[in-house]
Amino acid sequence: MARPRTPLLSKERIRDAALELIDSDGLAALSMRRLADALGVQAASLYTHYATKEAVLDAVANRLIAEVDTTGFEHGWREGLLTWARSYHAALAAHPNAVPLIASGTQRRDEFLGMANAVHGGLVGAGWPARRATEISGAVKYLVIGAASTPFASGFADDVQIYLDRYPHLMQAHRLRADAARIDHDSFELGLQCLVRGLEPGPPAP
Incomplete structure (x- = not known):
């Protein structure tokens, strides 16, 4: 039998299926076995793409944070904060069951780190001291996470x-x-x- 032109699984397909399960059943319901069942494969097949469930969750978190807009800092720190907060809130409001995952922080998630770097750089570049820039970022995050989760x-x-x-x-x-x-x-x-x-x-x- 000829091999399929496109692989049955990909990192993106697994990640998106995981997000669908989180959206429908909640974060606690996600397991590699349930994810494999949703994709119609054996659980062992997932480990070719992701070594652990935590790696899948990191991919889901990165996908959501990739939707957050940090380009507003090009037009000043106030516009930067408003654009960042609104897009951050919109991304989480669309997937409320994933909010605890996002609230867990940057860790080693590339998109998270890129977002934090852009926000901090935008504030410091506008003249805010580094410590105050961190405090401002935290205050906005608290507002966004709180609004999305409660x-x-x-x-x-x-x-x-x-x-x-x-x-x-x-x-x-x-x-x-x-x-x-x-x-x-x-x-x-x-x-x-x-x-x-x-x-x-x-x-x-x-």
């Missing part, structure tokens, strides 16, 4: 009776779920705008 508006119950007797200031909370996407977007934008507007050049905190 949506606010959708967390309220639909039943108005829950609020009527004991929580009168929340009597309209049952309406939030219907407009959750807009409220969460606007809340993130408010936090981001306040953070960026509030930054003033100066020495890092002691």
